[in-house]
Amino acid sequence: MSTAPQTPQGGEKLPKEHYLNATYGIRSWLLTTDHKRIALLYLISVTFFFFIGGIFASLIRIHLLTPGGYLVTPETYNKLFTMHGVAMIFFFLIPSIPAVLGNFLIPIMIGAKDLAFPKINLLSWYIYLVGGAFVLYSFATGGLDTGWTFYTPLSSIYSNSAVTPAVIGIFINGFSSILTGLNFIVTVHTMRAPGMTWMRLPLFVWAHYATSIIFILGTPVIAITLLLAGLERMFHFGFFNPAYGGDPILFQHLFWFYSHPAVYIMILPAMGVISEIIPTFARKPIFGYDFIAASSIGIAVIGFIVWAHHMFLTGQSTYSAVAFSFLTFLVAIPSAVKVFNWTSTLYKGSISFDTPMLYGLGFIGLFTIGGLTGLFLATLGLDIHLHDTYFVVAHFHYIMVGGAIMGYLGGIHFWWPKITGRLYPEYLARIAAIVLFVGFNLTFFPQFILGFLGMPRRYHDYPPEYQVLNVMSTAGASILALGYLLPMIYLTWSMRYGKVAGKNPWPATGLEWTTDSPPLTENFHETPVVDWEVYDFVHRPELGLQGSVSKKPAPAHGDD
Amino acid sequence: MHRTGELYGQFQTLEQQKETASLGMWVFLVTEILFFGGVFLAYTINRSTFPMAFGIAGNMLDLNLGFANTIVLIASSFTMAMSVWSAQTSHKKLVPIFLILTLALGSVFLGIKVVEYKQKFDHHLIPGHSFDITYCSKNPAACGLSGKALEDEKKEIEEGIQAEKSKPTDSDESGIVALNAHAQLYFSLYFGMTGLHALHMIIGAGLLLWLIVEAGKGRFDANYNTPVDNIGLYWHFVDIVWIFLFPLLYLINRHLA
Numbered sequence: 001m002s003t004a005p006q007t008p009q010g011g012e013k014l015p016k017e018h019y020l021n022a023t024y025g026i027r028s029w030l031l032t033t034d035h036k037r038i039a040l041l042y043l044i045s046v047t048f049f050f051f052i053g054g055i056f057a058s059l060i061r062i063h064l065l066t067p068g069g070y071l072v073t074p075e076t077y078n079k080l081f082t083m084h085g086v087a088m089i090f091f092f093l094i095p096s097i098p099a100v101l102g103n104f105l106i107p108i109m110i111g112a113k114d115l116a117f118p119k120i121n122l123l124s125w126y127i128y129l130v131g132g133a134f135v136l137y138s139f140a141t142g143g144l145d146t147g148w149t150f151y152t153p154l155s156s157i158y159s160n161s162a163v164t165p166a167v168i169g170i171f172i173n174g175f176s177s178i179l180t181g182l183n184f185i186v187t188v189h190t191m192r193a194p195g196m197t198w199m200r201l202p203l204f205v206w207a208h209y210a211t212s213i214i215f216i217l218g219t220p221v222i223a224i225t226l227l228l229a230g231l232e233r234m235f236h237f238g239f240f241n242p243a244y245g246g247d248p249i250l251f252q253h254l255f256w257f258y259s260h261p262a263v264y265i266m267i268l269p270a271m272g273v274i275s276e277i278i279p280t281f282a283r284k285p286i287f288g289y290d291f292i293a294a295s296s297i298g299i300a301v302i303g304f305i306v307w308a309h310h311m312f313l314t315g316q317s318t319y320s321a322v323a324f325s326f327l328t329f330l331v332a333i334p335s336a337v338k339v340f341n342w343t344s345t346l347y348k349g350s351i352s353f354d355t356p357m358l359y360g361l362g363f364i365g366l367f368t369i370g371g372l373t374g375l376f377l378a379t380l381g382l383d384i385h386l387h388d389t390y391f392v393v394a395h396f397h398y399i400m401v402g403g404a405i406m407g408y409l410g411g412i413h414f415w416w417p418k419i420t421g422r423l424y425p426e427y428l429a430r431i432a433a434i435v436l437f438v439g440f441n442l443t444f445f446p447q448f449i450l451g452f453l454g455m456p457r458r459y460h461d462y463p464p465e466y467q468v469l470n471v472m473s474t475a476g477a478s479i480l481a482l483g484y485l486l487p488m489i490y491l492t493w494s495m496r497y498g499k500v501a502g503k504n505p506w507p508a509t510g511l512e513w514t515t516d517s518p519p520l521t522e523n524f525h526e527t528p529v530v531d532w533e534v535y536d537f538v539h540r541p542e543l544g545l546q547g548s549v550s551k552k553p554a555p556a557h558g559d560d
Numbered sequence: 561m562h563r564t565g566e567l568y569g570q571f572q573t574l575e576q577q578k579e580t581a582s583l584g585m586w587v588f589l590v591t592e593i594l595f596f597g598g599v600f601l602a603y604t605i606n607r608s609t610f611p612m613a614f615g616i617a618g619n620m621l622d623l624n625l626g627f628a629n630t631i632v633l634i635a636s637s638f639t640m641a642m643s644v645w646s647a648q649t650s651h652k653k654l655v656p657i658f659l660i661l662t663l664a665l666g667s668v669f670l671g672i673k674v675v676e677y678k679q680k681f682d683h684h685l686i687p688g689h690s691f692d693i694t695y696c697s698k699n700p701a702a703c704g705l706s707g708k709a710l711e712d713e714k715k716e717i718e719e720g721i722q723a724e725k726s727k728p729t730d731s732d733e734s735g736i737v738a739l740n741a742h743a744q745l746y747f748s749l750y751f752g753m754t755g756l757h758a759l760h761m762i763i764g765a766g767l768l769l770w771l772i773v774e775a776g777k778g779r780f781d782a783n784y785n786t787p788v789d790n791i792g793l794y795w796h797f798v799d800i801v802w803i804f805l806f807p808l809l810y811l812i813n814r815h816l817a
Contacts, residue, residue: 522569
């Protein structure tokens with residue numbers, strides 16, 4: 001176990017010219033087409049929405065400290081959980097890893113100068129801002145109370161809150177996702193450097209490729225669905241309105257056709273991050289590269305045929321419920337393939353517990369809990385008991401917060417030296433990672449029990465016997481909040497005062513670690529040629545690793 | 561990004577750049593298919609649930625205008641294809657001519673659509689409080705109905721009212737309420753689908769305008785014609801959507817009575 005990140009060369013200096021100092025001024029940022037700068041613009045904006053969503057979450061947890069909750073009225077409570085969901089899902093979780101880390105890394109990882117469509121990349125950020133502005137307008141003018149799911153006819157007819165601007169905002173924001181996904185797919189197809197074959201792509205890129213498939217196939221469906229609901233609300237059209245003979249359940253089908261795959265949009269990129277972190281800090285090629293790559297695509301594909309498991313209690317036919325239950329179990333297979341491959345990679349590895357690794361290991365544990373409890377919910381009989389209880393809330397927060405956000409923060413810490421050229425205070429970062437892990441579990445594990453005991457979600461009140469568990473959850477949430485604030489502070493601090501990182505501080509094997517930190521605007525001094533296999537620590541003497549983890553003698557570079 | 565001739569900085573070769581743009585367009589069209597897919601699904605489900613009301617409501621559309629628009633749009637696809645061909649074979653002068661023809665035909669389509677929408681408005685067929693499926697049979701003069709057409713219309717509405725009663729004991733009143741409701745569903749879908757299609761036409765017309773200006777400068781030839789090619793793909797896609805919309809909205813159950 002190493003105590004500090006290794007800096008093999010020692011006494012590093014920042015490169016003279018890099019993407020951050022290439023040009024100056026606000027215009028050079030707002031009109032940039034550099035994927036790395038756009039990634040930083042996204043980093044700032046998703047962090048903003050994360051804190052908006054976080055404030056709502058805090059208010060919810062404070063309200064639930066006591067039965068009967070004295071903080072807000074029931075109507076306000078409905079708005080709080082709705083706005084928490086809308087801000088977190090559409091404006092933080094979905095864009096977080098793809099638009100920040102994916103944007104920054106995919107071109108560098110495949111040895112390209114930029115994404116295929118740099119202007120479209122910038123456009124997608126502006127679309128995100130416009131969508132975000134509409135949603136903030138909705139929040140500021142009374143908020144909305146429909147739940148983030150916008151079920152009709154509540155959202156389209158009966159709700160007296162600011163649904164329309166929120167629906168417009170999410171509709172607009174969808175095009176940001178679509179364009180990002182389109183950009184990634186085309187980039188991976190056409191922009192790879194010489195020697196960067198498909199089977200040499202980092203698993204991070206594979207995960208983003210799978211995510212992009214969902215972006216382009218799923219997002220248009222939520223766009224049209226919300227558009228129809230919006231038209232129904234604004235112009236008295238009747239697509240889902242029972243008064244016209246329309247079917248509200250159709251809205252749910254269309255909504256979940258996107259929104260179930262959307263949870264894979266949130267988790268797949270995090271899995272990609274973990275697939276990079278684990279081999280790096282186990283100093284070992286990843287176990288079962290092909291299977292992890294294929295399982296990403298598998299999750300994306302199967303993810304599209306499980307949506308009706310959100311609707312077991314809508315009175316859909318038993319046969320289709322059985323089919324969707326079975327298909328949902330199928331998703332567990334590619335997910336488990338990943339978990340087993342990560343743990344197999346750890347086996348006999350030379351493991352160091354640097355900050356990204358703490359997030360990586362945390363992810364594996366929390367994702368496993370979140371995934372397995374998903375199987376409880378996929379079970380038809382059990383779902384009748386657990387549906388719309390805190391068990392569901394705990395389940396998806398284990399995936400979304402324990403999985404996606406742990407992956408996001410792990411990735412931010414892992415690539416921070418590449419993004420800024422500087423290291424963060426390692427000791428403090430490890431403490432923050434542990435604080436987060438503890439706070440997270442204390443917040444959400446009691447919610448599994450609450451749900452199992454029968455506490456429904458989305459209620460502003462609960463019987464007094466549930467108070468102990470609710471207090472635990474709120475206490476955990478305050479620890480969790482500290483865990484989020486700490487990285488904010490020391491990462492910002494490190495941008496100026498952190499130790500200079502050098503090209504490859506960990507060291508890791510990806511192409512992104514062969515260029516400067518921070519990289520040039522063009523990413524590489526000259527087009528790289530890839531002549532090594534992915535995650536190969538053995539045949540890379542330039543990484544400066546002393547003990548080879550392989551038993552066979554390392555042949556000279558290029559002999560393989 | 562730095563421009564070196566026609567090659568953008570992120571690419572190595574012109575060939576790579578062209579391939580990238582083309583793939584990007586195809587991927588975009590996939591997202592468009594899914595986008596329209598949602599509303600086509602809503603249409604299909606409701607059509608099979610309310611075949612009678614949808615048939616009657618569909619008969620309220622003006623077949624002549626719809627048919628004329630179909631011809632206009634297919635012709636515009638032809639002129640679009642010709643402009644792509646002209647660019648690919650370096651007939652630089654022909655490119656803007658065919659593009660202008662395409663834009664003109666597209667505008668004719670939108671013009672006819674405006675006439676149709678106006679007509680629906682006059683016939684009280686906009687979903688909402690004043691919607692009345694029986695308006696034309698009650699006010700034949702306002703709709704220009706007379707003779708056999710009026711008789712057919714009245715008979716059809718009568719059959720619809722009988723068919724929409726869920727129980728034999730229901731009054732004619734409940735039959736007309738149900739027919740009116742379900743017909744509104746049809747017209748919601750009609751305006752939703754044709755409106756989305758028209759919006760795509762308007763975006764396409766804007767793209768054509770830009771293309772005409774560029775083509776006027778003689779920018780497109782056998783070496784470089786990616787924008788013509790890609791906007792052509794988009795234009796054809798929008799046409800194909802109409803090729804599905806026309807039979808679904810105008811032709812099914814045309815001779816119900």
